[in-house]
Amino acid sequence: MKVLILGASGFLGGTIFSKIKNSGNEVLGTYSKNNKNRDYIKLDVFEISSLTALVTEYKPDVIIWTVMNHEREEEIAEKVMPALCDAVGSRRFIFVSTSVAYEKNMSESVEPFLRTAESYNHHYFNGKIKSEQVISKLPNYCIVRPGSIYGIDPFGEMDNRSLALKKHVDSGDIYIRANNIEFSIVDVNELADAIIELTTNDYVGILNVSEEKPVSHYAFNKALCRKYGWDDSCIVANEEKENIYYLDNSLRKRILKTRIGWL
Incomplete structure (x- = not known):
């Protein structure tokens, strides 16, 4: 299996890269600014021609997107993601998203809502939501909505x-x-294991990945x-103004074997 990890220099991306490489599979990781591993290659995802050329030339079986850009996430959704999805085609594409609403026991079918300009981190949340809309048209995708990552x-x-x-x-x-x-939480190593399991899983759709409670x-x-x-x-x-936003993991428990534990 050949895996391409876009954003491998990040906290989650680097963890996934390390685990896949240690398992003996072929893996290529990219970085934009912070290169923590000499095995990564430099790639700015906003250089769309370079991004799509990499997919075409490397010919990965699976592409994992772990890029986070709080200021330009909407630009990613509007400019980068459509071109990338064209290059992805029928390949397995795993996209790491975020919580898309504020709700108790958010299921995968929760209705996302776009934040206003006054809302905290609105470019980031809105960009992830818009990217989900583009990705969901692919034939072999999985959108992972994780809990807050620690570890x-x-x-x-x-x-x-x-x-x-x-x-x-x-x-x-x-x-x-x-x-x-x-809020929902998930250890970075357990989240990475779940995402790696999804590379060979045939589930298509959205999946919450966090701890039970x-x-x-x-x-x-x-x-x-x-x-x-x-x-x-x-x-x-x-005590502050109550703000409850956590995930329902019922679907994840039916689909994945990866154990998601408590601290």
Whole structure:
């Protein structure tokens, strides 16, 4: 199996790349600015002719998209994704998306809503939603909507949430986290395993991938401290305007064998 990972220099992309390479399969990864691995090749996905030429010349069996660009995500959806999908054709295409709504137990059929210009990170969310619309016309696609990603990647690097917590642990500064805002989470290694399983799975459609149950921001940070052996006395609970957004994993549990566990 030949796999092309677009965005392999990212936290998730690099984890997928490492696992596939170690399994003995042929894999090619791309980076745009940050090259953490000499095996990656430089590619700006906005250079559309270079992107489509790579797909044509490398002839991968599977293409995995893990690119994230918070400012230009809508441009990706409108300019890059249609051309890429033409080049993809009938190949297996796995697209890492995001949560598309704010709702308890979001199923795969949840109605996405476009954010307004005043909304947090609206370009990113709207771009992912628009890309999903383009990709869903392909014959052999899987859109993965993951929970918030945490953990330690194969290069020993932690996710940004853990790093932010560690700064407070080290400094002793109070870290206020809401105990009434719940969200879905997933370990980067378990998410990577699930995506790799999907490369040989014939499921076509959207799939939520996160842990069984949601967790509050407060409980999540407490659990991270237990996991890494850190002093959790800096974490203080508060209540904010309730904002509940977590995933229903019923479909994932029926389709995938990959175990998605708790901290």
